[in-house]
Amino acid sequence: xxxxxxxxxxxxxxxxxxxxxxxxxxxxxxxxxxxxxxxxxxxxxxxxxxxxxxxxxxxxxxxxxxxxxxxxxxxxxxxxxxxxxxxxxxxxxxxxxxxxxxxxxxxxxxxxxxxxxxxxxxxxxxxxxxxxxxxx
Ligand code: THU
Numbered sequence: 001x002x003x004x005x006x007x008x009x010x011x012x013x014x015x016x017x018x019x020x021x022x023x024x025x026x027x028x029x030x031x032x033x034x035x036x037x038x039x040x041x042x043x044x045x046x047x048x049x050x051x052x053x054x055x056x057x058x059x060x061x062x063x064x065x066x067x068x069x070x071x072x073x074x075x076x077x078x079x080x081x082x083x084x085x086x087x088x089x090x091x092x093x094x095x096x097x098x099x100x101x102x103x104x105x106x107x108x109x110x111x112x113x114x115x116x117x118x119x120x121x122x123x124x125x126x127x128x129x130x131x132x133x134x135x136x
Contacts, residue, residue: 001031004113006074011083011113013039013054014076020044026054026077026087030062033069038062042077055093059100072106073097074116083111094125 006029014027019042026042040057052060055075062070077087086109089097097105103122110116 001035001037003072003074003108003116003118006031006037006072007076007108007110007113007116009037009039010054010074010076010110013041013058014081015041017041017054017077017081018043021046021048023080024077025079025081026075028054028058028073028075030055030058030073031071032062032067033071034067036067038065038067053090053093055089056096059096063100068100070101070105072108074108074110076110086111086117089124094121095128097121098125098128098130 009029010027013029014025017025019025021044028040030038038058038061040054040061042054044051075087075089076083078084088109101121105121107119107124108116
């Protein structure tokens with residue numbers, strides 16, 4: 001699976017964004033260790049706080065299908081679905097990623113299939129709190 005293909009899936013997923021309040025559409029495509037892709041979009045809510053980000057939609061779809069091993073995620077977004085800038089994952093999504101991925105998990109933020117930046121989770125969420133902290 002190339003980064004280009006993953007970004008293309010994220011761009012397609014963005015088309016399904018339900019974002020009537022912000023108008024900001026986001027798409028994500030999550031690659032599993034088994035080479036499958038789970039996509040997600042943001043799903044907003046009139047009460048605002050129940051809103052789910054694209055990244056979490058992708059993760060929750062995958063987890064609920066039994067997936068547990070992940071390689072990378074591609075994220076795209078923009079006002080009215082027009083991509084002008086890189087969209088970094090919000091803090092809540094970084095923490096959700098931390099639950100299921102190790103430090104080397106790759107996060108791709110893209111403006112297009114050819115224009116993207118890659119980070120490792122450790123770069124975007126250093127000194128994080130995880131399940132290991134709850135061990136005896
Ligand atoms: N959003 C995402 O889906 N992912 C992010 O990483 C940043 C924000 C969504 C949430 C909300 O529907 C809209 O973008 C504006 O914040």
